[in-house]
Amino acid sequence: MNSQFSQHSISQIHFIIKKKMMASTAVSFSSHRPTPAYTMNYPKPNPTNPISLPNSQANRAASDSDPPKFKGSPQLNRWSRARAIRSGRKLERQGQRSQVVEMNPRVQPKESVSSPPTPAAGAPGNEDGEVTTGKSIYMVSDGTGWTVEHAVNAALGQFEHCLVDRGCPVNTHLFSGIDDVERLMEIVKQAAKEGAMLVYTLADPSMAESARQACKLWGIPSTDVLGPITEAVASHLGVSPSGLPRGAPGRKFPLSEEYFKRIEAIEFTIKQDDGALPQNLHKAEIVLAGVSRTGKTPLSIYLSQKGYKVANVPIVIGVELPDTLFEVEPEKVFGLTINPVVLHTIRKARAKSLGFCEEIRSNYSEMDHVRAELEFAGKIFAQNPAWPVIEVTGKAIEETAAVVLRLYHDRKHKCSMPRISKRY
């Protein structure tokens, strides 16, 4: 059994997986699986074999035929129970939720994962210069990897309470453009060594199946991000997916209308930044107005990436606003405001980093001036009640962008149920 997992047997594993897939086309695959994953024979740890499982956990997993007890905080157990109820799964049989989440049969230690016990001088984990404290998440994609990265970031947002104080440090590692099974298996093996979990987006069903099976064999928790959605869309449309990664040759239509629209929007937005070319405001789809450091520029750029032509107009005490701002359709103008205390903090940091002289600094970042400028902006907004005013305090760029676009589409389409619609 052990030799099957050596460095040179990757194509062999793929062959076995392919054979299994073929053999089970007509019958249920589950007959090939000797009940839950954790009763499978793991490769016995071997300090000279670079792919053997790290330290004594593997021994325990291999010798222990009882399913390991689910460990975690009482809070985690409560939450897991809620999820279990939600998914209609029996609480007593955690090991069976193998469709989406492959539970790691090894008991995860609370402390940092130690470096691989193997004397593998050439192992990437040692060469990277990356400190391996904390749990690792491997993200594998056959394309850009942005989808899997986005999904993992969003999921990690659910653990901010323990990530910010580094109570549970996490390292993510993105492997993009993985389109052959050999490289995939190298990564899975490395994940096993590092005790990482694997999250993947692989369009080719046989690649995805290889990832799933290898993770199961090596006891790596894994999640397929796009499989379930793609499957649901396929049934919904009654059309089969291509099974080809996005970047596959002959698949892209980069000279499409949307591609050009997006580039045009980005170029327009850069040119219009910070009140430049006010005569062009009527050409913008969205106009942002606000005092300095309300995030107009990054917000404009973010929106332009989504294909919207954005102009932004700074509001500064003593500087007259361009007439064109009041001539354009008020439906496309958005005011940005922010808490004065927070703005004061941001401006002080900004003034310091830009090395402003004393006079400019006091005008720009003194609390009285900050308050006065926000009041000045507030009066302009009050005089233009058709402009929605968005409070940006504590919002990430993406969050403000979501509010702007929701309002923009809502007002444009005048629908009773605000939505951003697109046609494909």
Added chain:
Amino acid sequence: MNSQFSQHSISQIHFIIKKKMMASTAVSFSSHRPTPAYTMNYPKPNPTNPISLPNSQANRAASDSDPPKFKGSPQLNRWSRARAIRSGRKLERQGQRSQVVEMNPRVQPKESVSSPPTPAAGAPGNEDGEVTTGKSIYMVSDGTGWTVEHAVNAALGQFEHCLVDRGCPVNTHLFSGIDDVERLMEIVKQAAKEGAMLVYTLADPSMAESARQACKLWGIPSTDVLGPITEAVASHLGVSPSGLPRGAPGRKFPLSEEYFKRIEAIEFTIKQDDGALPQNLHKAEIVLAGVSRTGKTPLSIYLSQKGYKVANVPIVIGVELPDTLFEVEPEKVFGLTINPVVLHTIRKARAKSLGFCEEIRSNYSEMDHVRAELEFAGKIFAQNPAWPVIEVTGKAIEETAAVVLRLYHDRKHKCSMPRISKRY
């Protein structure tokens, strides 16, 4: 039964769901489910009841106690089989895969979904001005909605072969910031009326459960994007997720180091665009060099959004390149090149849209000039062999960005297994 689904019973449904969740804390939830979803009692269609299911499909679903046969192309069936094998699921019992994908029990018609049969003048579907040809996908999020949008876009990438010629037109509708169950239920009802599928990211387990159950009751295919990943991360870290949406008050840390780094990167990149301020090239983390229309600007902006300070330097025949380009570390310089025929096409379109005069136009977009300029760039690249040269023909901005970042991190960290690592 019917009255339970009327306009005014949303809170009632939520109450029922909550009660069910509480009741089943200790026992398996599956005991509450009378076997597969499609044998449940659907609300009987009623043309005067705005929430009844559309047209005769509902009748069929309600009266037919046999599970409907899976319909689709032979290709779809093959693909479904591969997926089924992969997930270890029995092929004969499609209805049981209820954890992630709720199969729509209604047979989906190949032709366009007709508008709701109800005389609901106030129904959003009618007010939008949106043409409802094609299948709809509803994307629901308690946050910005960018994660669910990203995931659905990526999944739709698997159907490009039928989307581009509008063989199977699809409309997506994004509902962001949905943080109360009343609005959630309105959307689910509208999805039922429109025959849409629902893809959601809801951090609060009880909201996600409400979505799942309501979709099941009304026969809407649905997918939970983040649930499986969050669950896997929770077990991996041994920490419970917060269950709070990202934008929830008191959750964000927008004044974090990363936030400022990103804004600084965006502002730097805008200032450096198109060869401006060559004296600052040493401050950039990534420098892009290429002839006009190789996508330097949108690529720079995209990378800056990810927190990298980018400068781009245009290569133009007869214009000397700044000395600083050859003085900075060659590890951070990337050359961009493109197929001359494609570049010629792009430049012709560009010259036309900018209204170039005849002389500039011929210099800019004539085929001979395009070839000569690309050769000129090629020579510069050859003289600087440490710069990787990336072929951008047929690549989307995101794809080129993925290649640049893979190489950038690879060279910076000199790891044997190229990866982009981040610490949280």
